[in-house]
Amino acid sequence: MIALQLDFGGFRTQETTMANETENSTELKSDRSQPMQTTRRKFLVKGVASAAPVILTVTSRPAMGGNFCTPSGFLSGNLSNPDDSRSCNGLSPGYWKNHFPDRFKHTRFSSLFGGVWVDGSGAAWNPDVTLKEVLHFRGHEDRYKFGTHAVATYLNAEYRTRLHYPMEVETVVDIVQQVLTTGVYTDPSTGLTMDAMEVKDFFEGTYH
Amino acid sequence: MHETVWGLAAGARLHWREWEGEVVLFHENSANIHQLSPVAVTALRLLMDEPATNATLVQKTASCLDIDVDAPLQDDIDQLLSQLRRLGIIQAVQP
Numbered sequence: 001m002i003a004l005q006l007d008f009g010g011f012r013t014q015e016t017t018m019a020n021e022t023e024n025s026t027e028l029k030s031d032r033s034q035p036m037q038t039t040r041r042k043f044l045v046k047g048v049a050s051a052a053p054v055i056l057t058v059t060s061r062p063a064m065g066g067n068f069c070t071p072s073g074f075l076s077g078n079l080s081n082p083d084d085s086r087s088c089n090g091l092s093p094g095y096w097k098n099h100f101p102d103r104f105k106h107t108r109f110s111s112l113f114g115g116v117w118v119d120g121s122g123a124a125w126n127p128d129v130t131l132k133e134v135l136h137f138r139g140h141e142d143r144y145k146f147g148t149h150a151v152a153t154y155l156n157a158e159y160r161t162r163l164h165y166p167m168e169v170e171t172v173v174d175i176v177q178q179v180l181t182t183g184v185y186t187d188p189s190t191g192l193t194m195d196a197m198e199v200k201d202f203f204e205g206t207y208h
Numbered sequence: 209m210h211e212t213v214w215g216l217a218a219g220a221r222l223h224w225r226e227w228e229g230e231v232v233l234f235h236e237n238s239a240n241i242h243q244l245s246p247v248a249v250t251a252l253r254l255l256m257d258e259p260a261t262n263a264t265l266v267q268k269t270a271s272c273l274d275i276d277v278d279a280p281l282q283d284d285i286d287q288l289l290s291q292l293r294r295l296g297i298i299q300a301v302q303p
Contacts, residue, residue, distance in 0.1 A: 054244070054245045054247055054248040054284050054287050054288045054291065055242050055243070055244055055245070055248050055287075055288065055291045055292070055295075056242065056243040056244075057240060057241070057242050057295075058232070058241040058242060058243055075294065182212070182300060183211070183212040183300065184212060184293075184300050186299070186300070190296065191217065191296055191299065192293070192294060192295075192296050193293050193294075193299060193300060194293075195212075195290070195293075198290070198294075
């Protein structure tokens, strides 16, 4: 997408950075004290009651990478046109439920990921729940189905050589652990973050 | 699992422009330009002032705009936080 050249000169610009926040704070505050008063209510009603998006991206840079099988690739390409034909060769929770590897049958979710997830009401799981049991959870037992997809993605990573699956076990574990402990995963290469639902969507996108 | 506190992403450089009530945001780090709704403008400026959780941001935004805390506002804030996070404009911060 060609970047739109906008002339920002001639209008007051409010610039703020973490370093310059103090320097520019007065100007920023004074601008905020001059709201769109005459048309404020109209736009408020329009903004809240309408179905318009809260943020509309007018122009964006082209995607930095086309690899949607990694967190950075997924995050970088998310604002562009995702390639719906991509396949990362992963197997779904449904497959793993019916072909669960014996060697993991006693592995607890908490032992592997350093914590537990929650059910639909927000109540924490029993710390003794196993990976196999998670795959059999119904929707209300596993918020967003995050746990189910975490287990499936972990197993895909364990068998990544056979599956030609791009993510390593350490990466999957790190992603899940961050979500369990902080609520989000932060990708180190982009600085962008994903919450549990977004991570679930990302994991799901890596299946056949 | 604790509730996430959101704040401006470290090093984020934002430039605002306003034309007759419509606000455009230029995010220098990504070279992206975004048009923001009034709710988005208010909420983002509140986050720039002070990091906040989703729930706190809803309350503060409603108070600033003198509107009710209702489902549409909650949806707007949910959507806003998700988008701002994906755009790299905000990040989870230490409470």
